[in-house]
Amino acid sequence: xxxxxxxxxxxxxxxxxxxxxxxxxxxxxxxxxxxxxxxxxxxxxxxxxxxxxxxxxxxxxxxxxxxxxxxxxxxxxxxxxxxxxxxxxxxxxxxxxxxxxxxxxxxxxxxxxxx
Amino acid sequence: xxxxxxxxxxxxxxxxxxxxxxxxxxxxxxxxxxxxxxxxxxxxxxxxxxxxxxxxxxxxxxxxxxxxxxxxxxxxxxxxxxxxxxxxxxxxxxxxxxxxxxxxxxxxxxxxxxxx
Numbered sequence: 724x725x726x727x728x729x730x731x732x733x734x735x736x737x738x739x740x741x742x743x744x745x746x747x748x749x750x751x752x753x754x755x756x757x758x759x760x761x762x763x764x765x766x767x768x769x770x771x772x773x774x775x776x777x778x779x780x781x782x783x784x785x786x787x788x789x790x791x792x793x794x795x796x797x798x799x800x801x802x803x804x805x806x807x808x809x810x811x812x813x814x815x816x817x818x819x820x821x822x823x824x825x826x827x828x829x830x831x832x833x834x835x836x837x838x
Numbered sequence: 839x840x841x842x843x844x845x846x847x848x849x850x851x852x853x854x855x856x857x858x859x860x861x862x863x864x865x866x867x868x869x870x871x872x873x874x875x876x877x878x879x880x881x882x883x884x885x886x887x888x889x890x891x892x893x894x895x896x897x898x899x900x901x902x903x904x905x906x907x908x909x910x911x912x913x914x915x916x917x918x919x920x921x922x923x924x925x926x927x928x929x930x931x932x933x934x935x936x937x938x939x940x941x942x943x944x945x946x947x948x949x950x951x952x953x954x
Contacts (some may be wrong), residue, residue: 766929767944772941818942825871830882
């Protein structure tokens with residue numbers, strides 16, 4: 724149980740294009756989903772928290788117009804990196820949590836490379 | 839403010855050795871959860887254990903064991919008879935009641951390399 728999928732696993736795009744990453748909870752309803760960013764050999768940095776049906780809450784320093792998050796259903800959240808630039812290249816990981824449960828379960832991550 | 843410290847950046851051991859990964863946390867909340875996650879080279883974070891602040895019992899799961907001591911604010915993780923497949927980065931994390939247990943604060947991780 725508690726499986727989270729992420730798609731795509733790897734994406735290469737040109738500078739200026741937008742990239743959408745999907746995060747799905749496969750066997751539970753995720754009232755809350757989280758998006759993290761991880762630089763090489765570094766820890767995870769929380770970007771935003773999204774609750775189903777409401778606007779995402781962004782961490783300080785994260786541009787909400789740059790990183791668009793949508794959590795339209797209890798099993799799906801999307802992160803869109805708009806007008807991507809090389810500095811947006813990173814490993815993006817989502818996690819999902821059931822209401823009243825305390826554990827976040829993580830997806831396999833998406834490696835984004837912006838050329 | 840909440841904080842998780844994993845002082846060991848990298849540990850190298852030879853297969854079958856025991857290894858302990860340290861985790862020290864800071865929190866002002868009386869109710870909190872502590873976690874360990876494993877991140878193998880593939881990148882996915884694998885949940886290993888969750889412990890609440892009221893349960894100081896140590897736990898053993900196969901070759902893994904955890905020692906939670908509130909007196910020293912530590913939640914250490916021991917792998918017995920390590921194997922090459924244990925090579926990964928291990929993260930300790932904390933969530934507090936005052937954030938609705940919504941926010942996970944991660945340590946910087948300990949990279950474990952197990953050689954054959």
